Amino acid sequence: MLVLCIGALVLICITHWVYSWRNPRCNGKLPPGSMGFPLLGETLEFFSPNTTSDIPPFVKERMKRYGPIFKTSLVGRPVIVSTDPDLNHFVFLQEGQLFQSWYPETFTEIFGRQNVGSLHGFMYKYLKSMVLNLFGPESLKKMLPEVEQTATRRLQRWSSQETVELKEATASMIFDLTAKKLISYGQENSSENLRENFVAFIQGLISFPLNIPGTAYHKCLQGRKNAMKMLKNLLNERRAMPEKHRSDFFDFVLEELQKEGTILTEAIALDLMFVLLFASFETTSLALTLAAKFLSEHPSVLEKLTEEHEAVLRNRENTDSELTWKEYKSMTYTFQFINETVRLANIVPGIFRKALREIQFKGYTIPAGWAVMVCPPAVHLNPAKYQDPLAFNPSRWEGVETNGASKHFMAFGGGMRFCVGTDFTKLQMAVFLHCLVTKYRWHPIKGGNILRTPGLQFPDGFHIQLMKKTRTE
Numbered sequence: 001m002l003v004l005c006i007g008a009l010v011l012i013c014i015t016h017w018v019y020s021w022r023n024p025r026c027n028g029k030l031p032p033g034s035m036g037f038p039l040l041g042e043t044l045e046f047f048s049p050n051t052t053s054d055i056p057p058f059v060k061e062r063m064k065r066y067g068p069i070f071k072t073s074l075v076g077r078p079v080i081v082s083t084d085p086d087l088n089h090f091v092f093l094q095e096g097q098l099f100q101s102w103y104p105e106t107f108t109e110i111f112g113r114q115n116v117g118s119l120h121g122f123m124y125k126y127l128k129s130m131v132l133n134l135f136g137p138e139s140l141k142k143m144l145p146e147v148e149q150t151a152t153r154r155l156q157r158w159s160s161q162e163t164v165e166l167k168e169a170t171a172s173m174i175f176d177l178t179a180k181k182l183i184s185y186g187q188e189n190s191s192e193n194l195r196e197n198f199v200a201f202i203q204g205l206i207s208f209p210l211n212i213p214g215t216a217y218h219k220c221l222q223g224r225k226n227a228m229k230m231l232k233n234l235l236n237e238r239r240a241m242p243e244k245h246r247s248d249f250f251d252f253v254l255e256e257l258q259k260e261g262t263i264l265t266e267a268i269a270l271d272l273m274f275v276l277l278f279a280s281f282e283t284t285s286l287a288l289t290l291a292a293k294f295l296s297e298h299p300s301v302l303e304k305l306t307e308e309h310e311a312v313l314r315n316r317e318n319t320d321s322e323l324t325w326k327e328y329k330s331m332t333y334t335f336q337f338i339n340e341t342v343r344l345a346n347i348v349p350g351i352f353r354k355a356l357r358e359i360q361f362k363g364y365t366i367p368a369g370w371a372v373m374v375c376p377p378a379v380h381l382n383p384a385k386y387q388d389p390l391a392f393n394p395s396r397w398e399g400v401e402t403n404g405a406s407k408h409f410m411a412f413g414g415g416m417r418f419c420v421g422t423d424f425t426k427l428q429m430a431v432f433l434h435c436l437v438t439k440y441r442w443h444p445i446k447g448g449n450i451l452r453t454p455g456l457q458f459p460d461g462f463h464i465q466l467m468k469k470t471r472t473e
Helices: 002-022 043-047 057-066 085-093 105-111 121-135 137-159 166-183 194-203 216-240 249-258 266-297 299-314 325-329 332-345 376-380 422-439
Strands: 069-074 077-082 099-101 351-355 359-361 364-366 371-374 440-447 462-468
Touching (some): 057 069, 077 085, 121 249, 137 166, 137 462, 166 249, 166 462, 216 249, 216 266, 266 332, 266 422, 266 462, 299 422, 325 422, 332 422
Antiparallel strands (some): 351 371, 359 364
């Protein structure tokens, strides 16, 4: 009898727990949706791989079922998913007032608890101003010749190879350039390979958060641990040789750390370096690989892009001179091409914020403490804004001003957290494309298939044969 009573009590408790999970408390009306299984939520469905260029199936199916705003649960947290342009705009507009940047615990563990995405208020603005010192317009003007020289050398090297895997090759090129500007790191004069640790980190970045040896997530954490150890060693070397100035970002950070009354800590500085190194090369190499794929598939776009860049050369007194800032800023169609590439790339599948207090919006209640996930793919593939949204059409951006984020374009984030490296990314892409289309032709060999988990990947790479153009081409 006692056993039956205990069993019944346990069953009642479990039933109540499941009911409470599926029906969270709210003072008003929650958006429709499902909270999935207790603890697990709908995490498995969210991370389920897909090969579509459309809105992720996880989001698209729920949009059809529940509408543009719905609730779910991911990695143990209640989340409101927004595909509504008005709510997205409201979330970005009210950052620091009603919302603050937030990412799941697993992301925080990966990028560090002191990473720039997890900091708020004055500290975030302080770090942003530091980064703008590196990626601001005046710094980019000085960096332009080096970006062009790097692209020229790499393309020359790749053209002597039978094939080149473009995703890996561009990632290596951009990492080497960025690591040099940030920390004066060069693989040729280092006993350790910093980028290998970032590769291990990236392979498990957007994977199911199971920290068991052998899993992608575990390899990701190990990659971060090793990379952070190398960065800390580099920082200690700088401290040991203060008389040796390299005039890179690491020197600038060291100066800030040594200032009396500084709010910068070593942990924050190292996390900042880690995030900058990752963000600068991984996302840009994905965009460049997809750009080359689109050019291979759309000859008319390649022809128009090539014409713009050959016009740059024709208008020079000396065709062999380096790119100027004026020439770079004149690349109108190139910037349209870049916008269209990143619109369809949807490299960032979700932008997370957390509600600081209870919020009412369009008849729904967003409880305090709940996460809100803004979904860029749903914005970028909205047929109400983009005619034939899955079609690759750079000319759709003709006459459209996109210096910042808008309700309908957020490839580089939005609000006060609009990506400070956006101009650096566009510079690298435009310069690389200039060197590529004016001097080379190519054709795909294999790969090029995309996979989303939910972040963009090229599981088979994108292998091309690169050949120098003849004088008559």
